[in-house]
Amino acid sequence: MTFENTAEFARQLDASDPLASYRDQFHFPALEGQQVIYFTGNSLGLQPKRTAAFVEEIMKDWRELAVEGHFYADKPWWDYHERLAGPLSRVVGAKPSEITVMNTLTVNLHLLMVSFYRPSAKRYKILCEEKAFPSDQYMFQSQIRYHGLEVSDTLVEVRKREGEHHWRTEDVLAKIDEVGDELALVLLGGVNYYNGQVFDMEAITRAGKAAGAYVGWDLAHAVGNVELALHEWDVDFAAWCSYKYMNSGPGNASGVYIHERYHGRTDIPRFEGWWGTKKETRFLMQPAFDPMENADAWQISNAPVLALAPYLASLEMFEEVGMPALIAKRNLIVSYLEFILREIGKEVGSVFEIITPEARGTQLSVFLHGEGRSLFDYLMQQGVITDWREPNVIRLAPAPFYCSFEDMYRFGQILKKGIQKT
Structure with missing residues (x-):
């Protein structure tokens, strides 16, 4: 054209x-x-007009049903988050069972690190891009210190070439190969917040897995923006915020992807809570954790439905389009x-x-x-x-x-x- x-x-x-x-x-x-001419959907998406009705539905149920809204609302609160899994799976290229929504982005990345950053004496290094988003940098540094390691020896940053503004995929792959069997985790931003670059997530995931590392992605700037095929690419885990291209409102809930190979397992390290235990036995108040057989096993607390309602409203639009x-x-x-x-x-x-x-x-x-x-x-x-x-x-x-x-x-x-x- x-x-x-x-x-x-x-x-x-x-x-x-x-x-x-x-x-x-x-x-x-x-x-x-x-x-206005609005260019900051990469920071906060505009509010869909249909959002108010989704929030008001919960407010009405709260007024009229009170605690019974958990089970008898038109969209019962106790499983409200499950309604987001199907639409989100089609946005990120996953199975619905691999999706859950909870907490906020950096909280979820910390929780996922519990499961997927398990350093040993030999395999302990983390690979990320240089000048990752500050919250990711703080997360990496605090996780490394928590495990009693030195940041300078543990965190490996892939740098841009002198005079260039973007990363080259071959440099990322070369760094993975260089770190080799010391590499425990590859965790990068799928789309860089500063320069807008989309990383070759498929190739990087394949290389990281071949090196024996777990591979995860911070998809804050990717979800709702670029084509994703997380399950097909064999990504171990990912997380994203929902308030940018997903238009769910300021500081809102985070989506999580966890590959189905990790579902239904009781041997995986994980911080656990009531909402991750099986629905069939949840209200029996049993002392032993019995995990959901999907990504919801990583849920800790009951869903903040007033926060999820705007997300569901936006996802309805993504389903339409x-x-x-x-x-x-x-x-x-x-x-x-x-x-x-x-x-x-x-x-x-x-x-x-x-x-x-x-x-x-x-x-x-x-x-x-x-x-x-x-x-x-x-x-x-x-x-x-x-x-x-x-x-x-x-x-x-x-x-x-x-x-x-x-x-x-x-x-x-x-x-x-x-x-x-x-």
């Missing part, structure tokens, strides 16, 4: 967009009566955004360096050569909600559910004025 940097062309793309109607199913902030349609629009709108950036760069004589490689999802990270924080501030003042990362990067994530092609054109015009003013 030959793109054009015109409002008319952008509107033509919107007119032919099969997902265009979903834009009206989200609440947008407004500035001076006009919807399907990941292939979302990915198709993602590819087109991100390509159009890239075209707009390059056209504006030509017009104003300013160079935008897009540091996101071709292996990408819906995020473009743009290094602003010759521009600074004042340009970001101008964009925000004009109703372009984007994200600033030091030293000089803005992250642009046009979520396909609710961003339009006309948004991309309007952004380009605002960006051009901002450069001229600043």
